[in-house]
Amino acid sequence: MRFVTYTQDSLPSRVSPVGMLMLIAAILLGSGVLPAVAIHFEPTTERLFTLLWLVMYLGAFLGLMFRHGINWISWLLRYRILLVLLLLGTAASVAWSLDARVSAERVVHLLGTSIVAFHIGFSMPLLTTLRVLAVLLGIAILASVGTALGYPALGLESYEGVQVWRGVFISKNDLGFWSAASVLLFITLSESTRELFWRVFCFVMAGIAVGVLIMSQSATSLMAMLVAGAVALYLYISIRFQLGFVRMVVLAVLMVAIVGLAIANIDTASIVGRTGDLTGRGEVWRQTWKLILDQPLTGYGYGALWFPTGETLRIQESLTDFSWVVYHAHNGFLQVASEVGLPLAMLALLWVVQQMIEIFYCQYQRQQAGVLFVLAFSIAFLISNYSEARFLISRELYWILFLALPISMLRQINDTRVPQGSMAGGARSTVMPGPMGPPGTRHGAAMMHGAMAAAPTPSAAELRERPWLAPRQSARFGAHGSSAAASDPAGAAGADAVVRNTRTEQYSKRSPGEGRRAATALKRSSIGSAGIGSGIVDDGSQEHDDAADVEAEQDVFDMTHTSFDDDRYDLDFDLDFDDASATDDWVDPPDERDR
Incomplete structure (x- = not known):
């Protein structure tokens, strides 16, 4: 059940x-x-x-x-x-x-x-x-x-x-x-x-x-x-x-x-x-x-x-x-x-x-x-x-x-904590079939490009305290990646490093299984952002790349989907209608009370 x-x-x-x-x-x-x-x-x-x-x-x-x-x-x-x-x-x-x-x-x-x-x-x-x-x-x-x-x-x-x-x-x-x-x-x-x-x-x-x-x-x-x-x-x-x-x-x-x-x-x-x-x-x-x-x-x-x-x-x-x-x-x-x-x-x-x-x-x-x-x-x-x-x-x-x-x-819509036009509003998208696209289309990613371009880049100190404000530069977003990352790859890489370190530190306080899954997901995210931000193309085999994709997908799937009898989680379940694309957000921002 x-x-x-x-x-x-x-x-x-x-x-x-x-x-x-x-x-x-x-x-x-x-x-x-x-x-x-x-x-x-x-x-x-x-x-x-x-x-x-x-x-x-x-x-x-x-x-x-x-x-x-x-x-x-x-x-x-x-x-x-x-x-x-x-x-x-x-x-x-x-x-x-x-x-x-x-x-x-x-x-x-x-x-x-x-x-x-x-x-x-x-x-x-x-x-x-x-x-x-x-x-x-x-x-x-x-x-x-x-x-x-x-x-x-x-x-x-x-x-x-x-x-x-x-x-x-x-x-x-x-x-x-x-x-x-x-x-x-x-x-x-x-x-x-x-x-x-x-x-x-x-x-x-x-x-x-x-x-x-x-x-x-x-x-x-x-x-x-x-x-x-x-x-x-x-x-x-x-x-x-x-x-x-x-x-x-x-x-x-x-x-x-x-x-x-x-x-x-x-x-x-x-x-x-x-x-x-x-x-x-x-x-x-x-x-x-x-x-x-x-x-x-x-x-x-x-x-x-x-x-x-x-x-x-x-x-x-x-x-x-x-x-x-x-x-x-x-x-x-x-x-x-x-x-x-x-x-x-x-x-x-x-x-x-x-x-x-x-x-x-x-x-x-x-x-x-x-x-x-x-x-x-x-x-x-x-x-x-x-x-x-x-x-x-x-x-x-x-x-x-x-x-x-x-x-x-x-x-129900519950975006009261996300300022209008902020990057967080686009990052926290879910698969909501509706008039913006065919069933299963992730229209949140399409809105992300404009939101990222319009929003100011947060400082390193802000990213340490509020890591969810960082742009998501995963390979999943393709052409919708951050324009700031394309123009300033070094700065984008530094911001990503701050975010990855902060998120890894947060998840290391949890159980070992959760920490490993978060680290795998963040590692895969960093590979994607490096390829988009600096134009570097991974020359590894396609088979290895696909295997890493599958591993990262499974890790995040395990983090966001579980059954009621798993006592490591607190009834925090995914609402997405299409499970195949339910994991674009590698790490969810913490709740207000957790902060």
Whole structure:
């Protein structure tokens, strides 16, 4: 299992217009806002939305292929192999499904929805995604207030004899979940701006969302928001104020103890307006678990048992003793296990653990508002699956965001420490397939030439203290090498010597293996820079030169790629989509805290 973080910076990429349209369409359709309003006034439009989803699937796939080639597939196989296996296993369940036609149709929608999520994750910056989401959810929340107060036929629904708010969403639970998500979103986005007006606006919208959440009487969403908010607040305080390990542990123990005492001594079911069995969910869970024990390895086929239609209701009635139509298992894990079997359900849990580790680590590394919401949303989504089945569901926004946000987080632009026009901005390039070149093209190297020519040459003293400011004069850059090196080879060679000595000294403080790899990489870098800077051509055999290239490549590959079980490294993984060209930066600049 491989874990990935965004500890490498990347060059800015333009927002894809197709990605923006895909994001807006996914929010409006996946949240249920557009279908709920349209079907209320014209029920025959339901088929139109199915067609729109199919167009989105095709557009997302073509967009990924044209923009990223097969690099996105390589990335998924490398860092999301558990998710890939889960989706493939779900597709294979069509073979043993109780209704193969229905399962095949719903598998197509699940795979298509996942491709839409991948397209958003690979094409849209994280903060842009969150701001678009905030605008559209904010409009939906305000529209829900208006319909609940002014148009009850659409904005209200009956629940156990009581009129509760549904707004412009499909059900009160959807309104509750997205109201809870809006509270977390607006609070975290308030940290992304310094303007007082927008901060106040975010808090006002968060307050409105809290009121809508209460009026929806969605107990699960309320509990999910409170728990996710508490965890996010704990991490924000502990990291923002740089609490030590002992203080963090003490604070965590105190929070867990307080929550535990509250649960043990307070009738929480009454507080959230539910009976002890969560409004009949206990009976659903018991019968679902019985179904799982009858078919533990394979399940009954994806989509064949739950969300029944008029044609498939017979399957549920023949297998269960429900006295009413049960649309889902009211638990994400139980539903996945009953549909595709316990082995794939356990695989899904492993993938969730992997993704949560990445999110926690990213939040620990660099505290940013966007990452904090990804963490809070993921926790709220997982908690909501305790009493609602929202995992592995097609054509739903929460599944799209659960896939897309972590990918966008890992690829987000983080060049705030690199001055505009500096050499470091070009040196720290990564393979980011995009509009600047074909998939796999390293456009950062193309920008380096102009940056090096415009930037002043640092002194030897500055290079000793800040070696990452030195021009990279590796043979890899070819004609993009430093113009200063061509005009003054002696000075360039002296600067390179200072940098190599400083870097070797830094890496000699690490383990012997790391020191040898750094020395090999720097030696190879020095050969390349000598050839470019002074015009000297190595007259050695091509075979020897290629062997040295391979050796240096492997050394740096070992330094930047590893698996989770290698305890010499601290989860610092490469984010490049093309592994063959992921090692242009021989030695990464140290983090600000390391300096």
